[in-house]
Amino acid sequence: MEDGLKPVISVRNLRKLYKPGNEVVVALDRINLDIYKGEICMIFGTSGSGKSTFLNQLAALEKPTEGEVLMGGINISKLNEDELARFRQLYFGFIFQAYNLIPTMNAIENVAAPLMFRGVDKYTRNELAKQLLDKVGLGSRMEHYPREMSGGQQQRVGIARALITKPKIIFADEPTGNLDTKTTIEVIEMIRDYAIKNQSTVILVSHEPELASYATRVVTLMDGNIVDDKRNN
Amino acid sequence: MRLLDLIITCIHNLFRHRGRTILTIVGVVVGCCSVVLMISFGVAMKISMNEMLASMGDLSVVEVRPKGNKKLTDSDLKKISKIKHVDSVMSTYSPSDVEITVRTADGRYLNTWPGLKGIYADDLEKFELKIYKGELIKKTQKNGVVLGRYSVYDFTDTMRPEGYNTIDIWSMYNLDGTRSEPPDPYFDPMGTKLVLTISEGNSKTRKMEFDLDVEGIFEEDDSKGYFTSFGMVMDTKALYEMINQFKREYGITTDSRLNYESFRVRADDLSTVPEVDNSLKSNGYETSSMESYRKQIEDDANKRQLMFAGLGVISLFVAALGIMNTMIMAISERTREIGVMKALGCFVGDIRKMFLMEAGFIGLIGGLVGSIGSVLLSYIVNYVALYDTLKEMPWEEVKNVLLTGTQRISVVPWQLAIGAVIFSVFVGIASGYYPANRAATKISALEAIKSD
Numbered sequence: 311m312e313d314g315l316k317p318v319i320s321v322r323n324l325r326k327l328y329k330p331g332n333e334v335v336v337a338l339d340r341i342n343l344d345i346y347k348g349e350i351c352m353i354f355g356t357s358g359s360g361k362s363t364f365l366n367q368l369a370a371l372e373k374p375t376e377g378e379v380l381m382g383g384i385n386i387s388k389l390n391e392d393e394l395a396r397f398r399q400l401y402f403g404f405i406f407q408a409y410n411l412i413p414t415m416n417a418i419e420n421v422a423a424p425l426m427f428r429g430v431d432k433y434t435r436n437e438l439a440k441q442l443l444d445k446v447g448l449g450s451r452m453e454h455y456p457r458e459m460s461g462g463q464q465q466r467v468g469i470a471r472a473l474i475t476k477p478k479i480i481f482a483d484e485p486t487g488n489l490d491t492k493t494t495i496e497v498i499e500m501i502r503d504y505a506i507k508n509q510s511t512v513i514l515v516s517h518e519p520e521l522a523s524y525a526t527r528v529v530t531l532m533d534g535n536i537v538d539d540k541r542n543n
Numbered sequence: 544m545r546l547l548d549l550i551i552t553c554i555h556n557l558f559r560h561r562g563r564t565i566l567t568i569v570g571v572v573v574g575c576c577s578v579v580l581m582i583s584f585g586v587a588m589k590i591s592m593n594e595m596l597a598s599m600g601d602l603s604v605v606e607v608r609p610k611g612n613k614k615l616t617d618s619d620l621k622k623i624s625k626i627k628h629v630d631s632v633m634s635t636y637s638p639s640d641v642e643i644t645v646r647t648a649d650g651r652y653l654n655t656w657p658g659l660k661g662i663y664a665d666d667l668e669k670f671e672l673k674i675y676k677g678e679l680i681k682k683t684q685k686n687g688v689v690l691g692r693y694s695v696y697d698f699t700d701t702m703r704p705e706g707y708n709t710i711d712i713w714s715m716y717n718l719d720g721t722r723s724e725p726p727d728p729y730f731d732p733m734g735t736k737l738v739l740t741i742s743e744g745n746s747k748t749r750k751m752e753f754d755l756d757v758e759g760i761f762e763e764d765d766s767k768g769y770f771t772s773f774g775m776v777m778d779t780k781a782l783y784e785m786i787n788q789f790k791r792e793y794g795i796t797t798d799s800r801l802n803y804e805s806f807r808v809r810a811d812d813l814s815t816v817p818e819v820d821n822s823l824k825s826n827g828y829e830t831s832s833m834e835s836y837r838k839q840i841e842d843d844a845n846k847r848q849l850m851f852a853g854l855g856v857i858s859l860f861v862a863a864l865g866i867m868n869t870m871i872m873a874i875s876e877r878t879r880e881i882g883v884m885k886a887l888g889c890f891v892g893d894i895r896k897m898f899l900m901e902a903g904f905i906g907l908i909g910g911l912v913g914s915i916g917s918v919l920l921s922y923i924v925n926y927v928a929l930y931d932t933l934k935e936m937p938w939e940e941v942k943n944v945l946l947t948g949t950q951r952i953s954v955v956p957w958q959l960a961i962g963a964v965i966f967s968v969f970v971g972i973a974s975g976y977y978p979a980n981r982a983a984t985k986i987s988a989l990e991a992i993k994s995d
Binding site: 362365366369371372391392395397398399400402404406410412413414415423424426428429431432471475483 | 545559879880884885886887987988989991992
């Protein structure tokens with residue numbers, strides 16, 4: 311599978327050091343990884359394994375100390391703020407552990423927010439947002455504000471928001487970390503189904519081994535190194 | 544982001560902490576009010592200063608007198624009229640080498656010092672000399688004369704003994720500076736035939752008489768000339784003709800040219816007065832104007848106004864700190880939100896705009912309320928300060944005084960009110976600049992991932 315295809319994301323010699331005080335902590339130690347189109351790649355590890363740091367590098371939220379992350383041949387750590395914003399608008403979708411909905415916006419507005427940042431007019435973006443909210447089963451709660459929704463509902467709004475730009479890559483950071491088992495399954499299936507249908511790549515960061523069965527590939531990190539990389543078929 | 548979306552987002556965010564937003568706005572309102580009120584005191588001072596100067600003389604007029612032994616002649620008049628920025632010139636002719644008296648036709652009332660002057664009839668209108676009764680003289684009226692407002696009291700009653708033969712006009716000036724109605728004169732000058740007598744030296748034989756028709760009586764305005772109160776005015780040409788007739792009759796051959804006493808030179812604008820004054824001086828005339836006086840008082844007033852405004856600006860500065868504080872708080876509360884927005888692809892510039900707009904909005908609302916508030920406050924201040932005079936006036940007049948009166952102590956011109964709004968917006972944006980910039984550049988998208 312890998313040989314004929316160009317990877318969507320190529321990680322080369324990625325190193326990230328933190329310097330809290332005098333000591334130097336190696337969060338990521340020369341990681342190399344290729345992720346391909348349509349993969350649902352779970353980054354698995356315990357806390358402190360470096361999986362969150364890895365996500366930050368992949369999504370260009372932080373600059374690496376050494377090495378590079380290439381997406382379609384572009385070294386994303388070299389992009390400036392505006393280029394990065396544009397890049398995120400065009401290719402990324404984010405799903406957060408804490409949902410991170412904007413409290414002053416209702417469900418529609420939250421889902422439509424990425425399009426608002428792009429400058430899409432209100433009518434168009436709200437229509438799209440409504441369709442997506444219907445798809446994630448929140449057709450009846452479109453006007454609700456985040457504080458009026460349960461965690462599962464909020465996360466479904468979060469998923470709709472991540473999907474509204476039809477992203478090539480979806481970053482999901484512990485998306486089910488705050489949810490009960492039943493909702494966890496609903497949410498993870500929703501992400502998987504979308505990814506399969508749209509040939510999107512998913513980077514799923516989690517410490518929950520139960521989620522592994524939904525991934526097509528599980529990369530296990532420990533102490534900043536990849537210790538395991540296996541595909542489910 | 545679209546502008547409309549930015550505005551809506553910004554309003555939503557301001558409503559999120561209504562109490563805090565309102566308190567910050569109140570700070571701006573107070574600051575804006577204090578600046579506007581302080582400046583309004585200065586404006587009022589300037590207005591009353593100009594009023595005071597105007598009562599002392601026409602501010603745009605330069606008085607010209609001959610220097611030394613030189614005379615002011617028709618050629619001077621022509622020359623001065625052609626100087627740049629000179630709008631018009633009013634000449635005053637005062638016959639000096641003959642004796643002039645005026646009496647009533649019946650001979651009973653006599654004015655031995657009538658202060659008769661010649662002014663071209665056209666100039667009277669041009670220099671806006673006002674009439675109390677009757678009308679101004681016209682070029683065609685050879686015998687027309689206009690009397691000063693109180694000229695009639697200069698006439699003595701020849702039927703009464705010395706010391707009791709005049710009416711005491713000065714009794715109408717009260718000690719407290721006010722004026723009563725003048726007493727009744729011996730005769731009503733309007734419609735009374737007057738006779739002008741021209742004689743020479745102490746000779747009683749060389750004399751000539753002319754009939755005069757009183758056409759009108761001046762409104763008293765000493766800034767235009769003392770003759771408007773005590774004195775009389777004929778058309779220069781007519782008067783000069785009479786004097787010449789007299790001189791020819793008796794073969795008097797002193798200087799027969801028309802020599803003017805003085806010119807009143809009016810500049811085309813208040814701002815060109817110094818220029819006109821300078822060119823007159825360099826042409827060798829003796830000048831006097833209100834300009835140097837006015838300039839000094841104006842400089843003083845400007846300094847005071849600046850000081851006042853400085854005091855006001857202090858409170859606006861405090862308000863600016865309030866805005867800054869509010870914005871810094873808002874940003875630290877919304878750190879994660881800003882991170883999320885960035886992660887979702889919001890441009891750095893849009894985040895900056897969002898916060899600048901919030902700060903500007905606080906300034907705008909504060910400025911609007913502050914401007915309207917200070918206009919109202921200004922009325923209240925004036926009403927309280929002028930209460931003693933206003934309480935006896937009918938409401939219509941009170942309104943007039945509050946809207947346009949020169950005795951107001953606080954005046955808010957519309958430019959000041961609008962300027963204050965703009966300035967408040969500017970202060971808002973300026974004090975929001977640092978926090979907004981920090982939000983836009985220092986807060987990373989990483990904040991969205993951090994769990995706490």
